[in-house]
Amino acid sequence: MPFSPWRTIALAAAIVNLGLPPACLFASDPRAALEAKEEQTIKQAAAIVAPSLVRIETVGGLDRVGQVLTATGPTTGVIVSPDGYIISSAFNFASRPASILVTLSDGRRLPAAQVATDRLKMLTLLKVEAENLPIPSAAPAASFHVGQWAIALGKTLDETPSVSVGIVSALNRIWGKAIQTDAKISPVNYGGALVDIEGRVLGVLVPLSPQTSGEVAGVEWYDSGIGFAIPMVDVNATLERLKSGKDLVGGLMGITTKGQDIYEGQPTIDRVRYGSPAQQAGLKEGDVIIELDGRPVKRQAQIKHALGNRYSGETVSVKVKRGKEELTRELTLVDKLVPYESAFLGVLPVRDGVGKAEPGVGVRFVIPDSPAAIAGLDRGQRITKFNGTEVSSGGALLDLVSRIRPTERARLTVQDGGSQREVELTLGHLPSSVPLDLRPSPIVPREKDLADKELKTGRFTDKMPAHEHEFWAYVPEDYNPEFKYALLVWLHPGGDTMEAFLLKAWQSLCDERGIILVAPKAGQIAGWIPDEAEFVKDTVEKFFEKYSIDRARVVVHGYGGSGAFSYQMAFKYRQLFRGIATVAAPLVVPPPDNEPDFRVQFYLLSGDNDPVHRAVEMSARALSEFKYPVIHTTIPGAGHKYPTGSALSEIAVWIDALDRI
Numbered sequence: 042m043p044f045s046p047w048r049t050i051a052l053a054a055a056i057v058n059l060g061l062p063p064a065c066l067f068a069s070d071p072r073a074a075l076e077a078k079e080e081q082t083i084k085q086a087a088a089i090v091a092p093s094l095v096r097i098e099t100v101g102g103l104d105r106v107g108q109v110l111t112a113t114g115p116t117t118g119v120i121v122s123p124d125g126y127i128i129s130s131a132f133n134f135a136s137r138p139a140s141i142l143v144t145l146s147d148g149r150r151l152p153a154a155q156v157a158t159d160r161l162k163m164l165t166l167l168k169v170e171a172e173n174l175p176i177p178s179a180a181p182a183a184s185f186h187v188g189q190w191a192i193a194l195g196k197t198l199d200e201t202p203s204v205s206v207g208i209v210s211a212l213n214r215i216w217g218k219a220i221q222t223d224a225k226i227s228p229v230n231y232g233g234a235l236v237d238i239e240g241r242v243l244g245v246l247v248p249l250s251p252q253t254s255g256e257v258a259g260v261e262w263y264d265s266g267i268g269f270a271i272p273m274v275d276v277n278a279t280l281e282r283l284k285s286g287k288d289l290v291g292g293l294m295g296i297t298t299k300g301q302d303i304y305e306g307q308p309t310i311d312r313v314r315y316g317s318p319a320q321q322a323g324l325k326e327g328d329v330i331i332e333l334d335g336r337p338v339k340r341q342a343q344i345k346h347a348l349g350n351r352y353s354g355e356t357v358s359v360k361v362k363r364g365k366e367e368l369t370r371e372l373t374l375v376d377k378l379v380p381y382e383s384a385f386l387g388v389l390p391v392r393d394g395v396g397k398a399e400p401g402v403g404v405r406f407v408i409p410d411s412p413a414a415i416a417g418l419d420r421g422q423r424i425t426k427f428n429g430t431e432v433s434s435g436g437a438l439l440d441l442v443s444r445i446r447p448t449e450r451a452r453l454t455v456q457d458g459g460s461q462r463e464v465e466l467t468l469g470h471l472p473s474s475v476p477l478d479l480r481p482s483p484i485v486p487r488e489k490d491l492a493d494k495e496l497k498t499g500r501f502t503d504k505m506p507a508h509e510h511e512f513w514a515y516v517p518e519d520y521n522p523e524f525k526y527a528l529l530v531w532l533h534p535g536g537d538t539m540e541a542f543l544l545k546a547w548q549s550l551c552d553e554r555g556i557i558l559v560a561p562k563a564g565q566i567a568g569w570i571p572d573e574a575e576f577v578k579d580t581v582e583k584f585f586e587k588y589s590i591d592r593a594r595v596v597v598h599g600y601g602g603s604g605a606f607s608y609q610m611a612f613k614y615r616q617l618f619r620g621i622a623t624v625a626a627p628l629v630v631p632p633p634d635n636e637p638d639f640r641v642q643f644y645l646l647s648g649d650n651d652p653v654h655r656a657v658e659m660s661a662r663a664l665s666e667f668k669y670p671v672i673h674t675t676i677p678g679a680g681h682k683y684p685t686g687s688a689l690s691e692i693a694v695w696i697d698a699l700d701r702i
Contacts, residue, residue, distance in 0.1 A: 082238060083192060083204065083206060083238075085240065086192055086236055086237070086238055086239065086240040087192060087194055087201075087202055087204050087236065087240075088240075089177070089236075089240030090177045090194060090202075090234050090236050090240055090242060091146060091194070091196075091201065091202050092146045092175040093119055093120040093146075093174075093175045093176055093177040093234075094117060094118070094119060094120075094146065094194060094195075094196040094202055094233065094234060095117070095118045095119075095120060095127055095143050095144060095145055095146070095196060096115050096116075096117065096143070096144040096196045096197060097115060097116045097117060097118050097127075097129055097133060097141065097142070097143055097144075097153070097167075097232065098115050098116075098141070098142045098143075098144070099116075099133065099134065099136060099138035099140070099141055099142075100138055100139055100140045100141075100142070101136075101138050101139030101140065114197065114228075114229070115196075115197045115198065115229075116129065116130070116133040116195075116197065116228065116229065116230075116231055116232050117129065117194075117195045117196045117197065117229075117230055117231065117232040117233035117234075117246075118133075118143065118167060118196075118232045118233075119177065119232070119233065119234050119242065119245055119273075120174045120175065120176050120177075121166075121176060121276065121277065121280055122174075122176065122280070122284075123172065123173055123174050123175075123176060124171075124172055124174070125168050125169040125170060125171040125172070125174060126156070126166060126167070126168055126280070126284065127143060127153065127166070127167040127168070127169065128164055128165070128166055128167075128232070128245055128276055128280075129164070129165055129167060129231075129232030129245075130163065130164065130165070130231035130232040130245070130246065130247045130248065131158050131159075131160070131163040131164060131165045131247070132163065132228070132231050132232075132247070132248055133165070133228075133231055133232050134155060134158075134165050140152065141153040141154070141155070141167065143167065143169050145169075145171065145174070146175075149171070151169040151170065151171060152169070153167040153168060153169045154167065154168050155167060156168050156283060156284065156286055157283045157284075157285070157286050157287055157288050157289070158283075158288045158289075159279060159283060159288070159289040160288055160289065160290050160291065161218070161289060161290060161291035161350075161352060162218055162219075162247065162271045162275070163247050163248070163249065164245060164247065164271060164276065166280075166283040166284065177234065177240075177241070177242045177273075178240070178241045178242065179241060179242050179273035179274050179276075179277055180237050180239075180241035180242060180243045180273065180274075181274065182272060182274050184237070184241075185209065185212055185220065185243065185272070186209065186212075187208075187209055187210065187211060187212060188208055188209065189208060189209050189237060189238070190206070190207075190208060190209075190237060190238040191206075191207050191208055191209045191220075191222045191224050191235050191236070191237065191243060192204060192205070192206050192207075192224065192235070192236040192237070192238070193205040193206075193207070193222065193224035193225065193226055193230055193233065193234075193235055193236075193246060193268070194230065194233045194234045194235075194236055195229050195230025195233040195246075196233065197229045197230070202233070203229065203230060205224045205225040205226075205230070206224060207222050207223040207224030207225070208222065208223060208224075209221070209222055209243070210222055210223050213346070214249075214269060215249045215250070215269060215349070216345045216346050216348075216349025216350070217346045217347075217349045217350040218249070218271065218275075218349055218350055219244070219247075219249055219269040219270060219271055219272075220235065220243055220244050220269065220270045220271075220272060221267065221268070221269055222235060222268050222269075222270065223266045223267070223268070224268060225266075225268070226246050226248075226268025226269070230246055231246055231247060231248060232245065232246060232247070233245070233246045234246070234273075235270040242273040243270060243272065243273065244270030244271050244272045244273050244275075244276075245270055245271050245273065245276055246268065246269070246270050247269055247270065247271055248269070249269045275350075279352075289352050289353075290352065290353045290376035291348075291349075291351070291352060291353065291376070292348065292351045292352050292353045292354070292355055292357075292374025292375065292376070293317070293318070293353070293374055293375055293376065293377070293378055294317065294318055294319050294348065294357065294359075294372060294374060295313065295314035295316075295317020295318055295319040295320060295375075295378050296310050296311075296312065296313055296314065296317070296319045296324065297310075297311045297312045297314075297636070297637060297638055298310060298311055298330075298341050298344070299311040300341070302341075303340065303341035303342045303345065304340050304341070304342050305340065306340065306341075307329050307330075307331070307338075307339060307340075308329070308330045308338060308340065308341045308343075308344055309327065309328070309329050309330075310324060310325065310326055310327065310328045310329075310330065310361070311326060312326060312444065312637050313325060313326060314378050314379065314381060314637075315379050315381075315446055316378070316379035317375070317378050317379070318372040318373055318374060318375055319359075319372060321372065322359070322370040322371065322372040323368075323370060324359070324361060324370060324372075325363065326444075327363070328361035328362070328363050328368075329361060329362040329363075330344065330359060330360070330361050331360050331361065331362050331367070332358075332359070332360035332369075333347040333348075333357060333358070333359060333360075334347065334357060334358050335358065348374075351374055352374070353374050353375055353376035354373065354374065354375075355373070355374050356371055356372070356373050356374075357371070357372055357373075357374060358370075358371055359371075359372060378634065380634065380635055380666070380667055380668035381634070381635045381636055381637050381668060382446065382447060382470070382471075382635070382668040383442065383443040383447075383471065383637070383640070384442050384443070384445040384446055384447045384449060384451075384468035384469070384470075385411065385412065385442070385447065385468060385469045385470055385471045385472070385701075385702075386411070386412055386413050386438075386442050386451075386466075386468060386702045387407060387408040387411020387412050387413035387414055387418075387469065387701075387702075388404050388405075388406065388407055388408070388411075388413045388418060388424070388701070388702050389404075389405045389406040389408070389479070389698060389700060389701050389702070390402045390403060390404070390405060390434075390435030390438065390700065390702060391403030391404070391405045391435075391482075392405070392435070392482055392524075392525055392591065392700070399423060400423065400425055400433070400456070401423040401424050401425035401426075401431075401432060401433065401456060402423060402424045402425075402432050402433070402434065402435050402437075402438045403421070403422075403423050404418060404419070404420055404421065404422045404423065404424065405420065405482060406420060406476070406479055406480070406698075407419060407420060408472065408476050408698075408701065409476065409478075411469060411472070412466045412467060412468055412469045413466070415466065416453075416464050416465075416466040417464070418453075418455060418464070419457075421457075422455050422456065422457045423455070423456040423457075424438060424453055424454070424455055424456075425454045425455070425456050425461070426452075426453065426454035427441045427442065427451065427452075427453055427454075428441065428451055428452050429452065435700060435702065436593075438702055439640075439700075439702045442468065442702055443637055443640070444637075445468055446468075447468055447469055447470045448467060448468065448469075449467070449468055450465060450466070450467055450468075451465070451466060451467075451468055452464070452465050453465075453466070471642075471670040471701075473665075473670075473671065473672055473673075474672065475672060475674075475691050475694050475695045475698065476694065476698055477691065477694060479694055479697060479698055481553050481554050481555070481697065482554075482555060482697070484519070484521060484524050484555050485521055485523060485524060486519065486521070487519055487520070487521040487523075491520070491522065492522075493587075496520075496587060496588075497514075497516065498516045498517065498518050498520045499515065499516065499518050500513065500514070500515045500544055500548075501513070501514060501516075502514075505576060505579055505580055505583065507579065508575075508576045508579065509564065510561060510562055510563070510564055510573070510576050511561075511562050512559055512560055512561040512562060512580050513538075513540055513559075513560050513562070514557065514558060514559040514560065514584075515544055515547065515548060515551055515557070515558040516557050516588065517551055517552045517555070517556075517557070518552075519552075520557075520588070521589075522588070522589045523589070524555060524589060525555075525589055525590065525591035525594075526555050526556060526557045526588060526589060526590055526591060527554065527555060527556045527557070527590075527591055527594035527595070527596065527696050527697065527699070528556070528557050528559065528581070528584055528588075528590050528591075528594070528595045528596070529547070529551075529556050529557070529558045529559070529596050529598055529622075529696065530559055530560075530561070530577065530580075530581055530595070530596065530597045530598060530610075530618075531543060531558060531559070531560040531561075531598050531599075532560075532561065532569065532577070532597065532598065532599045532603040532606055532607050532610070533560065533562070533563070533600075533603055534568070534599075534600050534601040534602045534603045535563075535566070535567050535568030535569075535602045535603070536566060536567065536568070537566075538560070538562055538566070539600075539683070540560065542683070543558070543560065544558075546683075546685055546689055547689070547693075550689065550690065550693040553693075554693050554694075554696065554697045555697075556693065556696060557584065557588060557590070559580060559581070559584055561573075561576060561577045561580045568602055568603070568606075569603060569606040571609070574606075574609065574610055574613060574614075577610055578610075578614050578617065581595070581614075581617055582617075591700065592619070593619055593640075593699055593700040594619060594620065594696055594697075594699040594700060595617060595618050595619050595620065596618065596619070596620035596621065596622050596696055596699070597610050597611050597618050597620070597621055597622075598622045598623070598692075599622075599623050599624070599626055600623070600624040600625060600626065600683050601624070601625050601626060601681065602626075603626070604623040604624075604625070604626020604627070605626065605629045607621060607623055607626065608621065608623070608626075608628060608629070608630070608632075609630075611641065612632065612633055615633075615636075615639040615641065616639070618641065619640055619641060619642065619699055620641070620642050620643070620644065620695075620696065620699050621641065621642075621643050621644070622643075622644040622645075622646075622692055622695070622696070623644075623645055623646070624646045624647070624683055624684060625646070625647050625648070625651050625653055625654075625657070625681050625682075626645075626653070626657070627653055627656035627657045627659065627660040628660040628663060628664070631663070632663070632664060632667055632669065634667065635667050635668050635669050641669065642669070642670040642671070642672075642699060643661075643664050643669055643670065643671040643672070644671075644672050644674070644692060644695050645657050645660060645661050645664075645671065645672070645673045645674070646673075646674045646675075646676070646684060646688065646692070647673075647674075647675060647676070647679075648675070648676045648677075648678070648679025648680050648681065648682070649675050649676070649677055649678065649679065650678060650679060650680045651679065651680050651681045652681065653681070654675070657673065658673065661673035672695065674688065674691060676688055
């Protein structure tokens with residue numbers, strides 16, 4: 042560690058606090074003396090906590106969760122109660138082990154039982170049959186400050202703890218839940234202790250991510266200089282609740298807010314989820330949140346911070362401004378919301394760039410047996426109002442329809458030539474079949490050369506500047522930037538990019554249906570790894586920049602072994618993908634909740650002789666329970682193979698119809 046005046050002052054203060062003699066600061070070689078005392082101080086802090094650290098070994102269970110390999114070697118836990126309770130990172134048990142063994146500092150090796158998990162902070166409480174165990178002192182929250190020394194301790198292979206030294210680099214991270222440190226944090230010390238220079242436990246080390254949640258969220262950051270610890274004072278505050286054997290879950294209010302920038306603008310409620318605490322408390326769309334639990338709120342991020350540390354069952358006070366009136370409501374947070382489900386009208390809109398601009402939304406196609414078909418709507422008509430609100434685009438109409446639940450009534454104003462009429466209908470559920478008689482949307486022929494002379498069409502290969510990976514793509518030769526194209530992102534299975542086969546299978550469908558095919562290549566032909574998700578995302582965004590893409594019809598497509606990575610991509614980057622099409626690929630992790638801000642539809646295909654067919658069927662049912670729009674197509678007599686012919690044409694029609702309303 043380099044010598045600096047700051048470190049001299051910090052260490053001198055630490056030495057005084059520990060009661061160590063400061064004479065070393067005035068020795069003939071102050072740097073050498075200080076470094077010796079530095080080592081002594083760190084060792085002493087680690088020694089104070091060491092008796093309360095345990096080694097944890099798991100036996101059996103899953104090899105991986107999603108694309109993440111689970112911990113197989115020993116990990117760490119911290120004793121939190123003299124009668125045998127131990128806290129550790131939930132990641133250490135993501136594999137669902139058959140048994141857990143704990144080695145205490147005195148050498149005893151005991152079986153442990155899982156008691157409960159805090160799913161908000163990703164901690165698991167264990168219990169061993171032992172008494173009079175040593176517990177560490179918790180550093181008070183008032184002592185936390187950015188820049189203080191932080192020592193990460195693990196108990197894996199040696200009798201003495203492993204030690205990594207850094208500083209506290211930030212407080213209240215991950216929406217108020219965690220301390221951030223630059224000490225090395227990885228699976229070997231997940232569940233271990235982050236200790237201050239006085240030998241008090243600042244927190245318990247866990248992987249976390251600000252964007253995602255779950256047992257493996259944040260694991261990709263190990264040894265990156267970004268590590269997290271749940272404050273020990275917070276662990277102790279929830280300990281009795283965990284001892285009761287009931288998992289703790291983060292609390293939900295049931296709202297979404299307007300705008301994508303969470304750091305700018307007063308938060309205005311965009312949607313209130315059906316059956317949610319917010320709806321039961323009387324909150325409405327358009328309400329402006331100005332206070333939470335008496336604290337002023339000026340940005341969306343402050344809502345996430347206020348609720349990020351709150352559990353289901355806890356009560357929150359919300360003050361909103363509605364017009365000129367200010368209202369205060371009390372609501373009790375819940376662990377689950379009623380699954381979101383959009384209503385269904387049953388039309389496909391005329392797309393931007395097709396035909397001349399006219400008022401309202403042109404009807405390109407009416408889906409058979411849909412509410413629109415039953416009400417007599419027809420191709421060529423225009424919807425100008427929905428429930429009295431004027432609509433000027435397919436996106437605007439979709440937004441209005443998506444705010445209504447299935448089976449509710451709606452009123453449309455429909456223009457047919459020179460006449461206009463009012464139509465009342467009952468909205469339905471999104472269908473579980475593909476409208477196979479849907480004709481391709483007409484693509485206006487390109488009348489002149491492309492303005493961008495370097496824009497590639499046809500089949501080509503390229504490389505992303507910031508990555509070492511290649512991708513290949515097919516853009517229809519008659520590409521017209523005035524037309525909005527679908528984007529199909531092919532993720533090849535391990536062992537074979539299937540490039541020639543895919544191009545032959547999809548080329549005519551791409552030309553006919555207006556689809557651009559892009560196929561990123563994994564760094565190793567054996568298959569995809571989680572770190573390559575960023576490369577795939579960047580490739581997709583490059584096509585957004587270069588080509589005219591319909592954001593409502595961006596699909597990630599996987600087959601067999603690449604299916605798990607396809608689901609991972611779609612769930613991680615929900616702002617990018619609106620469709621997930623997989624062949625012979627069941628879900629391997631539960632999907633996130635269906636949310637109105639992320640309209641995602643699924644197409645699952647499998648042969649009834651495929652060994653994974655049953656698992657794919659179960660995946661389709663699970664998605665339906667989450668109220669996702671899902672279509673499962675079975676190919677009679679087919680085994681584990683990629684489809685051709687009519688089966689592939691059906692996927693192309695499904696992609697063409699993703700903008701259905």
